Amino acid sequence: MTKIEKLQGVAFLAFPEMKNLLASELADRFGYGKIVESATISGKSFASQGSAVWYGDLLYCPDFSIDSLNEDGGSLPYWARTVMAQPFLLHFDSIGEAAGELKNIQRNWAPYQYQLFRRAALIQDKLPYINLKVRKFPVNIPNSPIGLYTLLDDKTLIASAQTNSPLPAGSLQFEEDHENPPSRAYLKIQESLSLYHCFFGVDFPKEGDKCFEAGACPGGWTWVLRQLGADVLAVDRAELAPSLMSDPHVKFMAHDAFTLKPEEVCESLQCEKLDWLLSDVICYPERLFEWIKTWRESGRAKNIICTIKMQGAINWPLIADFAAIPNSKIVHLNYNKHELTIMIRNY
Ligand SMILES: C[S@@+](CC[C@H](N)C(=O)[O-])C[C@H]1O[C@@H](n2cnc3c(N)ncnc32)[C@H](O)[C@@H]1O
Structure with missing residues (x-):
């Protein structure tokens, strides 16, 4: 059996090792400072608190509202690599059920995981193919919507079909050339x-x-x-x-x-x-x-x-x-x- 539970607010995915910068941007630029330093809450007790909570690099903010995703001009935090704009919890019993529900919503989904990597990989295998590999420059980034999901425990995930990046989990990584370029820049x-x-x-x-x-x-x-x-x-x-x-x-x-x-x-x-x-x-x-x-x-x-x-x-x-x-x-x-x-x- 599956159950979808719509959530208030949004979830921001910080760039790797940039959680502190995202938190200070939310505080200084948006006046948003109610962040709980804990990733231990599982899906079962999820959203029972009024404050924002970290799940790895994903920050769920139950009381943060964004008006429009397509608006230019910096209405979203820069230090978030992507945003779950309309988050929901999906409760499921099996990997097949989780993938089936996501597929019913839209074609493209990418995972962000900080735990349960094997289980997330099994879900991703059952979803339509998207390229999650490092890319060779130059890259044509497809301008099609891509959803984001994160397993919170083995039977619950948080997800959003609407995000603000066309990249899987908001991240573009290149095949590196360690010999020819004079600097990593x-x-x-x-x-x-x-x-x-x-x-x-x-x-x-x-x-x-x-x-x-x-x-x-x-x-x-x-x-x-x-x-x-x-x-x-x-x-x-x-x-x-x-x-x-x-x-x-x-x-x-x-x-x-x-x-x-x-x-x-x-x-x-x-x-x-x-x-x-x-x-x-x-x-x-x-x-x-x-x-x-x-x-x-x-x-x-x-x-x-x-x-x-x-x-x-x-x-x-x-x-x-x-x-x-x-x-x-x-x-x-x-x-x-x-x-x-x-x-x-x-x-
Ligand atoms: C981060 S490095 C640039 C790295 C470079 N983009 C690369 O790909 O290798 C910054 C450079 O800016 C130079 N710089 C600082 N002030 C400058 C100025 N007023 N005019 C020209 N270069 C300047 C420094 O000498 C330094 O080499």
């Missing part, structure tokens, strides 16, 4: 470009595209852009890895990237407009905001991707200013640490 730009393609329908950088990269040393991002065939003006105080310094499609300039004028950059790349403006500079977010403003107003960059590095406590009003930039999207990447990424389609 290459994973950040691979993830950003994949999401940019999904959000804005813009192609990946390609042969002949002109890219300006601020803060490029040692060259992880430049390496990805070159793999895709683009031309790069890389600016940093320190040089890039030798293989990139000798690449005829990479122009290196030892300079403060923020004092270069858009006209100078475009002249150096012999173009009217950049295809891609990129920054991974470690700087105060205020400075980055002003720099982005200059570039947006110049009209000389079509696509913009920048890392917003947090220095100490997060200035949420400033993040709201970033989020208010037209045609922009702020995300926390799977490969971001204490930072966010802003993407702007500037035309």
